[in-house]
Amino acid sequence: MRTYEEFNQYVERIENLKEVMGVLHWDQEVMMPEGGVNARAMQFSVLSAMRHELIVDERLGELIEEMPEEVDEENESIYREIKRLHERSRLVPTELIKELSQLTSRSFPIWVEAKRKSDFKHFEKTLQLLIEKKCEMARCIDGDADPYEILIQDYEPYLSLSSIEEILVNLKDSLVPLIKKIREEGEDIKETLEGDFGLQDQKYLSEDVLNLIGYDWSRGRLDTSPHPFSMGNVFDARITTRFEERNFVDGLLSTIHEFGHALYTLSLPSEHYGTPLCGDMGMIIHESQSRFWENHIGKSLAFWEEILPIIELRFPKMKFGNPEKVYRMVNRVKLDNSIRVNADELTYHLHIIIRYEIESALIRGELQVSEIPSVWNEKMEKYLGITPENDSTGCLQDIHWSHGSFGYFPTYSVGSVLAAQINHHIEQDVGDIGELIRKGDYQYLKNWLGENIHSHGGKYTTSELIKRATGEDIKIDYFVEYINRKYSELYRI
C-alpha cells in the first residue's frame, strides 16, 4: 500500500505540473505583458526540468514494476500511461533534451524572421538541425523503428503509422479528383460574407453561440489570442478565438472548433483529476471532437438556419439573404487559397497531406531540406492547382516545424475522418443530426459524446476507444461519403 501511495504522489505531481504549465501558457498568450517573457521562459524551464526528473526517476520505474496485482482496470490504465511516459523519456539522454529545448527556443525567432522576409534560406540550417536532433531522439527511443512513427507517437501514441498513412493516401485519392471536378464543373459561388463586423459584436456573437450550444461558463472563459487554442482541465477549460473586422465566419467557427476541444476536456472523469485517467487520449481523438463541432455542426445548413437570426440581431445593418445562400457561402471551396488555416473543409486536407508527405520524407532522409520550397510548390500545383506567391505564404507559413513538431499535422486530417465516422454512428442511433439542431437539442449530442468518448478519459487506448464508441476500427469511408455528398450538392455536380 505504501508503494502505491508513493506511485500516486509521482502521478499527481507529473500531471499537475503539466496543468500548471498549461495555465502559464494560456497567461502568456492571452494576458501577459510582453516584458514578462524573460521571467516566463525561466519558469517554464524550471517546471519542465522538475517534471522531467520525476518522469525519468529510477524510483518511479521501480514503483511501476511493483504495480499491485489486484489493481482495477482504471488504475491499470494509469500505470500504462505513466509507464509509457517513463520508458520513452528515459531512453532520451537529458543532454539531448536540453539541446532540443534550447534549439527550439532559438528556432522560433529565426522562423519568424524567415517568414517575414519570405526567405527560406534563412531558416534552412536551423530546420536541418531540428530534423537531425529529432531523428537522433527517435533513434534513442527505438533504433529499429521508422523514425517518423516514433515522432508521431508524441501526439498519437496508440494508432499505428500504417493506419494513419492508409487514411492519408485514401484521402488524397478521393479529394484530388473531387476538387478538380469542382474547379471544372462546379457552379460558382461568387458572393461572400465579407463586410464590416465590429470586434466587440463578434465577441458577443461567439458568446451567443456558445450559450446556444451550451458552454459551461462556470468552468471556462472565452478570450482572444493570435492563434486560437483551448487549455485546461475538467474544472477549468478555457478557449480563445480571433476576430477579423472583414470576416465574422472564421472567428465564429474557430470558437466552435475550440468549444469542441473544451467540451471533451470538461466531460473527462473529474474524480480522477491529477491522473492520466482525467486526461485526453491523444490528438486524434481531441481533433475529432473539435472537427465534429466545427464541421458537422458549425458548417451545417440546419445550424445556419438556427443562428442566422442571432447573427442578424448582432449585425443589424448587414443583409445576409436566406440560410441556404449563407450556407453555400460559408462552405465555398477556396480554390485560390494557399494558406492552411484559411482553408475550407475540403481543400484543408490537401494542405495537410503536402506537409505530411514532406515531413515524413525529411525525417526518413528521403528529401533534403533545401528541396522543400520547390517540392512544396510542385505539390500545391499538383493537388490544389495553386502556386503560392512566395515562401512566406508557402512552405514557411506554419509554426509547427520551428518548434520541432514533426508528426503533428496528420492528426488534423485523421481527426476529421474520425469526426465523420462518429457523426455517422450518432445518426444511426438518433437519425438526422440536423433535426436535433433544429430542435435546439444539443444535449443529446453531448450525452452521446460524453458516454461514448469523453467520460472514458485515458482509460482506453485510441483504437480501443474508437471501437467501443463506433463498433469498428477507424475507417475513411464515412468521411469520403460525407464530403462527396456535401460538396456535390453544394456545387451541383
Place this chain on the structure above:
Amino acid sequence: MRTYEEFNQYVERIENLKEVMGVLHWDQEVMMPEGGVNARAMQFSVLSAMRHELIVDERLGELIEEMPEEVDEENESIYREIKRLHERSRLVPTELIKELSQLTSRSFPIWVEAKRKSDFKHFEKTLQLLIEKKCEMARCIDGDADPYEILIQDYEPYLSLSSIEEILVNLKDSLVPLIKKIREEGEDIKETLEGDFGLQDQKYLSEDVLNLIGYDWSRGRLDTSPHPFSMGNVFDARITTRFEERNFVDGLLSTIHEFGHALYTLSLPSEHYGTPLCGDMGMIIHESQSRFWENHIGKSLAFWEEILPIIELRFPKMKFGNPEKVYRMVNRVKLDNSIRVNADELTYHLHIIIRYEIESALIRGELQVSEIPSVWNEKMEKYLGITPENDSTGCLQDIHWSHGSFGYFPTYSVGSVLAAQINHHIEQDVGDIGELIRKGDYQYLKNWLGENIHSHGGKYTTSELIKRATGEDIKIDYFVEYINRKYSELYRI
C-alpha cells in the same frame, strides 16, 4: 565550482516556484472561472510541497555550508536569504506544516460564514486552533523567543520586535489625542465626493493617472479584483484595483497604492531574476513604497491640483469645486468608520494598533479567544470613539487571521511611518515634492527610490537598507510631524 552551480539550481527552482504560484494566484483572483478552484487547490499543493522539499533538503544545507570563501557581497546575500529560509523551514516538522495548510484551507470558509452571520462564536474554535498551531510552529523555530516575534519574521525578518513595538506605542500616544482634538475642535468637513461614477470610466481614470505617474505597461497590467493586490517580478508586475459606483476616490487611491508596490518590483535588479537578490526586502519596505505613493503623492494637494482636470474630463457631469476643497474632502477623517480598509490616513493606524494589541496578546497567551469581541469593542471606543455595529463590521472584518497571518498587521503601520521618513529625506535632497508634482517630474522621485531602495533588491537587510537610504534608523518623528501638520491644517486646529 560544481557545488556553486548546484546551489544556484536550488535557488533558481525555489524562487521560480514562488513566482509561478504568484501567477496562479493572480489568475485565480482575476481570471479563473469559479469551477477551477478544485484543480487549482491541487496545483498549489503540489507546487508548495515540491518547493518545501527543496528548501529543507539536506543537500541544500550542505551546499550552504560549502559557500565559497571568495563570494562577493551580492552572492553573499543570496546565501544569507536561502540559509534563513532553509534553517527556519527545517525546524518546523513537515507534519505540522501539512496540518497548518489543511487548517487554513478549512478556516477560510468558516470565517466567511461567521462574518456573514456576524457570529464570532462560529469562528471561535477554529481561531483557537489556528493560534495553538501557530504557537507550536513558533516554539519549533525558537522555544526561548517571544512567539509573536517569531511569527512577525514571516513578513519582516530583519526589524526587531522591540523597534516595531516602539513605533506602534508611540503612534498610539500621538494619534489618539490628535483624533480626539479633531473630533472636539476640528472644523467639520461636511461635503463628500459621492456621486455616480461609471466603472468603465473609473478604469480609464486609473489608466490616465498611471500614465501620468508612469506605469510601464510593457511590464504590467491593471485589472479589477475584490481585494486590490500586486503580483509579479521585475519583468511582469501587475496590479489590481476595485471600483465602487458611488465613490471614485478609494478605487483611484488603491490603484496608486498598488502602483507603489509594482514600481518597487519593476525596479529590482533584473540581472538577478531567479534569486532573492531580485526580490523585495520584506513587507515593511514594500508597504513603505505603496504608502509613499498613496499618501504622500496621491493624497497631496499638489497632486489633486494636477489630476482634477483629468477627473473632470472623465466625469464631465460632476461638479467638484476647486482643488483645495476636493483635497479636504479626500482627506476627511472618517470619525464614524469602523472598517479598516475604508479608513483615512490618520485613523487607519488605530485600526492596526487594535489588531496588533489583540493578536500579540493572543499569541502570548495573555488573552482568550472568547474575549476578542468585547476587547475589540472596548478598544474601538477608547482609541477611536466608535462602537462597531456588530462582529461582522468589528472583530470579524479582516481575512488575515483566518489564514493564520499573525504579525502581518504591524507592517502596514510601520510601512507608513517609514514612508514619511523617506518623504522627509527626498525633500531634504530636492525641496518640496509638491513642486515636482506640479512640474509633472515623477522621474526624479522614481530615480531617488530606485537608487536608494529598489535597485538593492534583497542585498541589504531591512535596517541596513533604511540606514543607507535615509542615513538613520527607522524613527517615528517624521511621521508624527507630517500627520500633525497635515491634519492641523486640514481641520484648522
